[in-house]
Amino acid sequence: MSTAQYSDHDSHQKDDQVSQKPSTTLTTTTTTVLDTLARPLRDLRISVTDRCNFRCTYCMPKELFGPNFAFLPQNALLSFEEITQLVRLFAQLGVTKVRLTGGEPLLRRDLYKLVEMIHHVHGIDDIALTTNGSLLTPKLAHTLKEAGLQRVTISLDSLDDEIFMRMNDVSFPVQKVLDAIAVADDAGLSPVKVNMVVKRGVNDKGILAMAEHFRNTPYVLRFIEYMDVGNSNGWRMDDVVTASEILSTIGDVWPLTPIDASRHGEVATRYRYADGLGEIGVIASVTRAFCGGCTRARLSSEGQLYTCLFAGKGRDLRTLLRSGASEQEIVEVLENIWHIRNDRYSQLRTEATPHLPKVEMSHIGG
Numbered sequence: 001m002s003t004a005q006y007s008d009h010d011s012h013q014k015d016d017q018v019s020q021k022p023s024t025t026l027t028t029t030t031t032t033v034l035d036t037l038a039r040p041l042r043d044l045r046i047s048v049t050d051r052c053n054f055r056c057t058y059c060m061p062k063e064l065f066g067p068n069f070a071f072l073p074q075n076a077l078l079s080f081e082e083i084t085q086l087v088r089l090f091a092q093l094g095v096t097k098v099r100l101t102g103g104e105p106l107l108r109r110d111l112y113k114l115v116e117m118i119h120h121v122h123g124i125d126d127i128a129l130t131t132n133g134s135l136l137t138p139k140l141a142h143t144l145k146e147a148g149l150q151r152v153t154i155s156l157d158s159l160d161d162e163i164f165m166r167m168n169d170v171s172f173p174v175q176k177v178l179d180a181i182a183v184a185d186d187a188g189l190s191p192v193k194v195n196m197v198v199k200r201g202v203n204d205k206g207i208l209a210m211a212e213h214f215r216n217t218p219y220v221l222r223f224i225e226y227m228d229v230g231n232s233n234g235w236r237m238d239d240v241v242t243a244s245e246i247l248s249t250i251g252d253v254w255p256l257t258p259i260d261a262s263r264h265g266e267v268a269t270r271y272r273y274a275d276g277l278g279e280i281g282v283i284a285s286v287t288r289a290f291c292g293g294c295t296r297a298r299l300s301s302e303g304q305l306y307t308c309l310f311a312g313k314g315r316d317l318r319t320l321l322r323s324g325a326s327e328q329e330i331v332e333v334l335e336n337i338w339h340i341r342n343d344r345y346s347q348l349r350t351e352a353t354p355h356l357p358k359v360e361m362s363h364i365g366g
């Protein structure tokens with residue numbers, strides 16, 4: 001199977017916009033910039049820190065992210081002003097949605113101030129946060145909500161304490177994450193989504209328990225296929241529990257009906273329980289690639305711009321910002337980066353590609 005592709009290519013989102021030439025269309029308020037596959041730029045995922053208080057084995061294994069790991073020093077990070085300036089320029093190119101992530105984004109001091117600043121950027125109509133929930137107190141949740149954060153996604157891989165503690169590798173208990181989910185909902189950071197990365201032989205026996213727990217609640221549980229992000233997690237295809245397996249495991253007990261994406265380019269494929277008791281999603285980057293609708297750019301905490309989650313290299317925006325470049329110059333750089341973008345890693349994944357040098361997920365943001 002030396003060159004076999006794992007994915008069945010955008011099976012749920014049609015790659016129907018392919019064009020040979022990039023183009024730019026002027027609208028009244030923003031410029032819509034298209035990449036070489038005619039994909040617009042709509043989402044900016046911002047990693048606000050490369051640090052984390054968890055050591056999830058599939059993301060930041062302790063053997064590599066140990067006490068001697070060199071995280072970025074404070075002065076290497078983009079300031080809130082710099083991030084906001086970039087968000088403003090990205091908004092001019094069509095970005096409407098911002099997701100704050102990391103590492104663990106709630107480790108970044110005064111994050112609510114950044115939320116407030118982004119909230120005031122014209123054109124940004126959705127601000128979300130992905131977090132492990134460990135630091136989400138009721139007070140912080142309310143402060144973030146008041147600052148303009150609309151919704152949160154909280155990661156939880158198992159309801160079994162032993163398994164979850166082994167996966168986060170810092171003995172963090174399940175109940176505290178469940179509490180954080182409730183805290184987020186109480187603060188109106190909703191709909192709260194819950195992300196479960198499924199790894200074969202590790203937490204896959206808990207799929208049904210998770211589905212049962214979150215059925216008939218306001219929460220949307222999404223199952224994520226374990227991905228070959230970075231080079232540190234020892235990814236093997238054999239460890240991936242495919243979306244099909246996940247869906248049949250659940251569907252055999254509670255029949256599922258597919259539902260439409262809530263917007264173009266959504267990463268999760270959505271299903272409703274046929275009995276009306278809620279919905280789930282599957283994020284099947286490995287077996288059902290969704291690159292055709294990928295409108296996402298990623299900004300690392302030190303200002304590198306990545307046009308794919310699996311990129312090997314970013315483009316240094318911090319130096320540009322700090323060199324005194326004009327906003328027009330920066331916009332042109334961003335436009336050019338997006339114009340020549342041709343990333344579609346998940347569509348092209350073979351058994352050889354996981355070994356290519358890639359940025360770590362904790363660095364680029366999930």
Ligand SMILES: Nc1nc2c(ncn2[C@@H]2O[C@H](COP(=O)(O)OP(=O)(O)OP(=O)(O)O)[C@@H](O)[C@H]2O)c(=O)[nH]1
Nearest residue numbers: 130153195224266267268283285294296309346366
């Ligand atoms: N391969 C791939 N995986 C992605 C991409 N974007 C998100 N993911 C995966 O999907 C997971 C869920 O993403 P979230 O951070 O919850 O955000 P989202 O699903 O984009 O958020 P919504 O706005 O709620 O749809 C991430 O943690 C990644 O594992 C992408 O562009 N490519």
Ligand SMILES: C[S@@+](CC[C@H](N)C(=O)[O-])C[C@H]1O[C@@H](n2cnc3c(N)ncnc32)[C@H](O)[C@@H]1O
Nearest residue numbers: 058059102103104130131132155195226227366
């Ligand atoms: C990198 S984390 C950053 C935000 C925060 N620390 C958290 O865990 O929610 C973002 C998301 O990426 C997911 N993730 C990390 N490594 C992954 C992998 N190898 N495959 C699939 N998803 C992964 C996590 O489960 C989490 O939902």
Ligand code: SF4
Nearest residue numbers: 052054056059103132
């Ligand atoms: S998945 Fe999130 S919580 Fe887990 S190690 Fe990675 S960044 Fe930290």
Ligand code: SF4
Nearest residue numbers: 291294308309343346
């Ligand atoms: S693999 Fe890259 S191009 Fe494909 S959806 Fe993910 S980030 Fe986008």
